[in-house]
Amino acid sequence: MSNEFLPYGRQAIDDDDIEAVTRVLRSDFLTTGPAVQEFEQAVASIAGTEHAVALANGTAALHGAMHALDLEPGDEVIVPSLTFAATANAVLFERARPAFADVDPGSLLIDPASAEERISEKTRAIIAVDYAGQPCDYDALQDLCEDHELTLVADACHSIGASYRGRPVGSLAELSCFSFHPVKHITTGEGGMVVTDDESHAERIRRFRNHGLNLDHQQRNENQTYRYDMVTLGYNYRLSDIHCALGVSQLRKLKGWIEKRQEIAGWYGEALAKLTGIEPLTTHAGASHAYHIFVVRIDSETTGVHRDEVYDALRQRSIGSNVHYIPTHLHPYYQEKLGTGPGDCPVAEAAYDEILTLPLFPRMTEGDVSRVVRALDEVTA
Numbered sequence: 001m002s003n004e005f006l007p008y009g010r011q012a013i014d015d016d017d018i019e020a021v022t023r024v025l026r027s028d029f030l031t032t033g034p035a036v037q038e039f040e041q042a043v044a045s046i047a048g049t050e051h052a053v054a055l056a057n058g059t060a061a062l063h064g065a066m067h068a069l070d071l072e073p074g075d076e077v078i079v080p081s082l083t084f085a086a087t088a089n090a091v092l093f094e095r096a097r098p099a100f101a102d103v104d105p106g107s108l109l110i111d112p113a114s115a116e117e118r119i120s121e122k123t124r125a126i127i128a129v130d131y132a133g134q135p136c137d138y139d140a141l142q143d144l145c146e147d148h149e150l151t152l153v154a155d156a157c158h159s160i161g162a163s164y165r166g167r168p169v170g171s172l173a174e175l176s177c178f179s180f181h182p183v184k185h186i187t188t189g190e191g192g193m194v195v196t197d198d199e200s201h202a203e204r205i206r207r208f209r210n211h212g213l214n215l216d217h218q219q220r221n222e223n224q225t226y227r228y229d230m231v232t233l234g235y236n237y238r239l240s241d242i243h244c245a246l247g248v249s250q251l252r253k254l255k256g257w258i259e260k261r262q263e264i265a266g267w268y269g270e271a272l273a274k275l276t277g278i279e280p281l282t283t284h285a286g287a288s289h290a291y292h293i294f295v296v297r298i299d300s301e302t303t304g305v306h307r308d309e310v311y312d313a314l315r316q317r318s319i320g321s322n323v324h325y326i327p328t329h330l331h332p333y334y335q336e337k338l339g340t341g342p343g344d345c346p347v348a349e350a351a352y353d354e355i356l357t358l359p360l361f362p363r364m365t366e367g368d369v370s371r372v373v374r375a376l377d378e379v380t381a
């Protein structure tokens with residue numbers, strides 16, 4: 001049996017990727033060149049949207065989406081607590097306030113009923129997080145947004161390539177955000193994207209990623225002028241051609257990788273069915289699951305061990321695992337700044353005590369899955 005360290009996630013880079021990057025390095029444009037548009041068009045095409053805007057990372061994409069909403073101080077945006085801190089941080093960047101909604105106990109996706117309870121006169125938007133790679137209940141969220149005149153935004157950093165009732169992730173909300181960090185489905189090293197059908201949103205985010213300037217250097221060149229105006233406060237959130245060339249090359253492999261991830265999740269499901277007290281999250285019919293991560297809940301009463309002991313025991317057996325996530329409302333910053341605390345989102349808090357992310361990446365074998373499940377069996381026996 002192999003004793004090599006098995007990480008919980010790992011990127012796959014092949015010779016095509018390396019060639020694509022070196023081609024850019026030998027070309028005239030390292031940034032704001034043709035590879036950016038090529039990558040944007042390729043992502044828009046799989047997301048089924050009119051527009052895509054590449055940004056420096058997934059967090060910048062979320063920041064850009066919040067900027068597009070033109071939020072004012074005091075405005076509120078509903079965010080599920082069980083997500084990466086960046087989802088809620090993006091709301092604070094634009095001087096608005098995140099309101100934390102609880103999650104569904106089976107899927108750990110935002111609970112539309114809890115989101116509805118958090119709506120106030122100041123609420124402007126809901127950010128749906130497709131936790132683990134499974135699309136949220138978008139029909140329910142869309143109804144909620146229509147009834148209360150809110151904008152639906154998707155943090156789809158886990159779910160590129162998935163679909164909901166036949167519609168691709170990216171086309172399910174007014175603005176959707178992707179990340180291309182190496183643990184995600186496809187990587188550009190660092191990178192992100194916002195997709196939307198709304199041209200004014202796309203224009204606003206393009207300006208925002210380039211210091212708030214009305215013309216980038218390509219457009220000035222075309223217009224044969226040095227002149228540009230800074231019309232809003234923006235950032236340098238551009239993604240370089242080097243990154244985008246890698247993205248285009250990686251994207252070609254996305255479909256095959258998702259199929260492989262679904263196959264691995266199937267192996268886990270079968271093997272885990274023989275263990276008691278370790279349950280995968282529930283999946284709902286009508287959605288395809290991109291399996292960014294494979295999360296189980298470990299019931300300490302049934303298994304006799306707490307999740308933390310399982311995490312340590314897997315480490316001792318050279319198996320990496322992780323916990324996604326510490327509920328955002330429990331982070332010290334949020335407790336101090338917004339006065340959030342234990343009891344605000346009881347379902348997310350109970351889940352946090354039990355969840356463990358098992359290794360899952362396209363190059364894993366059925367033998368790797370057996371090794372993980374055998375280790376879980378030993379630890380919990």
Ligand SMILES: *Cc1c(COP(=O)(O)O)cnc(C)c1O
Binds near residue numbers: 158
């Ligand atoms: C990865 C991730 C982000 C942030 O993306 P970066 O590219 O790391 O900035 C935001 N939200 C979720 C749910 C993520 O998984």
